[in-house]
Amino acid sequence: MxxxxxxxxxxxxxxxxxxxxxxxxxxxxxxxxxxxxxxxxxxxxxxxxxxxxxxxxxxxxxxxxxxxxxxxxxxxxxxxxxxxxxxxxxxxxxxxxxxxxxxxxxxxxxxxxxxxxxxxxxxxxxxxxxxxxxxxxxxxxxxxxxxxxxxxxxxxxxxxxxxxxxxxxVFGPRQGNGGEGGVISIFSKAISQDDSIVIYGDGEQTRDxxxxxxxxxxxxxxxxxxxxxxxxxSTNIPSSINLLVDEFRSISHKNIDVVYEKPRLGDIRDSVLATEKSERDLLFRAKCNLHDGLVKTYTYFNK
Ligand SMILES: NC(=O)c1ccc[n+]([C@@H]2O[C@H](COP(=O)([O-])OP(=O)(O)OC[C@H]3O[C@@H](n4cnc5c(N)ncnc54)[C@H](O)[C@@H]3O)[C@@H](O)[C@H]2O)c1
Structure with a gap:
């Protein structure tokens, strides 16, 4: 085609x-x-x-x-x-x-x-x-x-x-900092440079x-x-920002310094998207779990 x-x-x-x-x-x-x-x-x-x-x-x-x-x-x-x-x-x-x-x-x-x-x-x-x-x-x-x-x-x-x-x-290699879903690329870059990371709010907010x-x-x-x-x-699986940090600690074997700041105006607390319609019509089901995706993403940014 x-x-x-x-x-x-x-x-x-x-x-x-x-x-x-x-x-x-x-x-x-x-x-x-x-x-x-x-x-x-x-x-x-x-x-x-x-x-x-x-x-x-x-x-x-x-x-x-x-x-x-x-x-x-x-x-x-x-x-x-x-x-x-x-x-x-x-x-x-x-x-x-x-x-x-x-x-x-x-x-x-x-x-x-x-x-x-x-x-x-x-x-x-x-x-x-x-x-x-x-x-x-x-x-x-x-x-x-x-x-x-x-x-x-x-x-x-x-x-x-x-x-x-x-x-x-969405997350993975090549992601920039600016657009949507950038938290994982921002954390990956900061951790690979031994910088501290900033979490807005208590870190218990969840994303899919x-x-x-x-x-x-x-x-x-x-x-x-x-x-x-x-x-x-989507995956229909909510993951908190604190869970991301735990995953990054185990993947990078680093002691990550986290700074908690006030939640940003307009940030939503929880977001998880239903998958039934795309499973039924498109036969789509996400295959990569969070841990494996984070390993690939961190490895890319840590190069
Ligand atoms: N990354 C996420 O988590 C996410 C979530 C929901 C939706 N989206 C959507 O997915 C799409 C791709 O996002 P991404 O994360 O890859 O962003 P990105 O910024 O990496 O890619 C956008 C691309 O569009 C190009 N572009 C921008 N304006 C243009 C124009 N006027 N003419 C020609 N090219 C132009 C940019 O140069 C860039 O290459 C976007 O529509 C975005 O809104 C992304």
């Missing part, structure tokens, strides 16, 4: 490109290197340095003739979205609409992109399932929620086949951490499935 991956120089996109290349697909990466790294792009992929908002997007993709588009490019930082809502909206919505229009014109087979657990806002009924949406507490969450509706309406109005994933907290290879697998299954709609991609 011929596949375009936007954001293919970023954390999640670059792992997805590696897997698609491994499976024998022809891959074109569209990325403006806003947070991405060209060194992460698989040399067997065609790399085009381009902004998803560009008017050249149509002619570029028309030449490549994609069957599928995985749209991973985004402004991913909650703080940036709060400081510059216009930029967040421009990349995450105007960029998306540009790509959706191109997808319809080129009559692609399927459009796959991530939304985020941020769309659940401060809902406290756990686990969070795909029928629920809360009031996002950031503009990033709001543009992701709006993106879900753009996909639905492009599907209903123009027949665009799509899957929109609500990823929980999922390893990158599992997220890539969910994308592959979504591409092959006949289904459309929204799917959580």
């Amino acid at each position: 011929r596949i375009v991956v936007t954001g293919g120089a970023g954390f999640i996109g670059s792992h997805l490109v590696d897997r698609l290349i491994k499976e024998g697909h022809a891959v074109q990466v569209i990325d403006n290197l806003y947070t991405g790294n060209k060194d992460f792009v698989n040399p067997k992929a065609e790399f085009v340095e381009l902004d998803i908002r560009s008017s050249e997007l149509y002619s570029t993709l028309e030449l490549f003739k994609p069957d599928y588009i995985f749209h991973q490019a985004a402004q991913t930082e909650v703080t940036t979205s709060m400081n510059n809502p216009m930029l967040d909206c421009d990349i995450n919505l105007m960029g998306l609409i540009n790509l959706l229009n191109v997808s319809v014109k080129l009559d692609i087979k399927k459009f796959l992109m991530p939304s985020s657990a941020a769309v659940y806002g401060n809902l406290t009924t756990l686990p969070l399932d795909e029928t629920m949406t809360g009031n996002p507490s950031s503009f990033y969450g709001l543009t992701k929620l709006t993106a879900e509706h753009y996909l639905r309406i492009y599907h209903e109005s123009y027949g665009l086949q799509y899957i929109c994933y609500r990823y929980s907290n 951490f999922i390893y990158i290879d599992d997220v890539v697998e969910a994308n592959i299954l979504g591409m092959q499935s006949q289904f459309n709609g929204i799917y959580n991609v």
